Amino acid sequence: MATSSSVNPAIGKALDKLGLLRDIDLVLHLPLRYEDDTRIVPIAEVRDGQVAQIEATVISNEVQQRPKRQLVVVVEDTSGSCQLRFLHFYPSQQKTMAPGKRLRIQGEVRGGFWGKQMVHPQLRKVEAPLPVALTPVYPTSKGLPQAYLRRMIVMALHRVRLRETLPDGVWQTIGPPPILAQPRAQAQPLWWPLDRALQFLHHPQPDVAIQTLEDHSHPAWQRLKVEELLAQQLSQWRVRQLREQFTAPVLKPVRKRGELALHEQLLGLIAFELTKAQRRVVTEIADDIARDVPMHRLLQGDVGSGKTVVAALAACIAIDSGWQCALMAPTEILAEQHFRKLSDWLCPLLVARGKQVAWLAGTQKKKQREHMLDMVRSGEAALVVGTHAVIQEHVEFDHLGLVIIDEQHRFGVEQRLSLRDRQRSKGANAQQASTGAVLEPHMLMMSATPIPRTLAMTYYADLSVSTIDELPPGRTPVVTRLIVDSRREELIERLKHQVTQGRQAYWVCPLIEESEALDLSNATATYEDLQEAMPHIPMGLLHSRMPAAQKQEVMARFSSGELGILVATTVIEVGVDVPNASLMVVEHAERFGLSQLHQLRGRVGRGSAQSACILLYSTGESGHLSDTAKDRLSAMAQTNDGFEIARRDLEIRGPGEFMGARQSGAALLRFADLETDQHLLEWARELAPIMLKDHPHLAEEHMQRWLGGRWDYLKA
16 A cells, blocks of 8 residues: 555645555656756756756855845856855755855756856755666655655555556457557667556656657657556446446336327427427437436537527426436526526426426525425426535435436536435335336436547547537527727727617626736626716626525526626626627636636527627736637637537647546546547557456456546546
């Protein structure tokens, strides 16, 4: 084991935080970069910005008080001199660097008015022998010193015995890994045994090309990428296998003679026709839930593509089959929007059956909440809509057959695990009692952030995916304009004119409170400024810290057309649907993520009027935007296509942030890159089902090696 009771508590906490619980975790904890301590560089030969190790004699040592207190030490060798600066130091360090002492010093060298300098360099004794390999620098955490972590990894490397888990003869089955097809640029072999690759990456020889280590193109790195991608693909295929072992309720409408099924009645009630894409995905979902294997399907579609009506039709099929349906959304505003729309559609149809739509949220009053819980428990509530309150411990369903999660990426992995486990234990009492089987309700996850193909192949490989790839007719394309904040007054004048003509507008701000660090306008200050500039236009203010009742009142007034402008934070990012609102202003747009900007833009363009999204950006004190901000804003101006936006967002942010999973505990790829290593991903994807079928013990060993305690997260 990597940790034990004898480990310092702070170190143990840091190891837990990094997921270093086993020896193999330490062995697979690879360096971020390397330092070359194997040679001494003459001071005169060190280039500006180079991290180098010098060996020199202390010439002077003094504490300077200006511009701030610091220790300044001058050292020299036979080729030149260098100044060392320490902004934080102890008296013992001054003694270590007394004049006449000879030291081995490593740090980044910078040129300046006073010549070459190092700030807070590392000091070593000259008597110590020079290492024979590059020194690894590992990702670490507070309380875990780099030197201590290095020692732990060295000991783990000695203890761990790594046997190869790739089955013999695999190359004859699916061909060799793609790395063997690359041009041979060096004398070393392209395919490295796993144990040799790991030993090398922890302690590479100084003659290796550093660039191949830093860009992960070295054959040893390529071997690790293959291993990691294979573990990830094995886990996804295994999750699918495990899920197919459970039994789900068969959801098929029970038709009475001469009566339309519930979903057919809904289609006759709504005032629009489904698109071809909507009809296709409804069929895919209906076919899935008609089987006794739990559906685990992702419904993806661009903003405004009509996912809600698809969810309503799926709920109708479940209800018509005698089962309950739950719909969960990440915010109360979005959940309430769903509740109102679904109630309008379904209540007239359900009342004849003695059924209702229930609402569950954390802000409900106790009496109302108890009434709703009784409805859910008795089965009177055929459809339950709410926030994460739907999965609280005291919520008991009578016979839950279908769960729908909107904006699923906004829920943490722990919440999805909790929902899945509670589904199994409380999901389908009636059929479970008669058959003795543990029933798991079907699950439909919805996302307005389309998943790029490489991401779907990797993190959603265990899901069936339905895609709504067309917008309903009558949706007007949204014109996107970039405007620098120096033209703010001009924008306000144009906005005033548009609103007085009967149009409605959103003005979105990134913060609620003033922040000295970010120096951004906040929603309250912007609201007051706009009121002063347009005193005759009724406005509303909406942010996450307002009481729920106050939020509902403001949204109701805006939806009814009573308010001309709604000043809000990103609480209106998803779910808000006001067809008459045709203008969107996003202040400090350079601070928002790309998918978030696309979601905000999707709040307009829902009616027949020409709609516009104005991205108001600031260049700050520097006078120019960062490269990332430029990429985001350019993408928004160039395309309205959510799939193209998603592809660019993945390029900019990487899979961790794209999925909203960096803080969720999900096991993300650490070494492989979805864009550059797609050829390796394809190979691992082909091998995974073969290993699970023909070499299950090797597959299990491989997954345990790489995933360990993170295995449960991948099953969410």
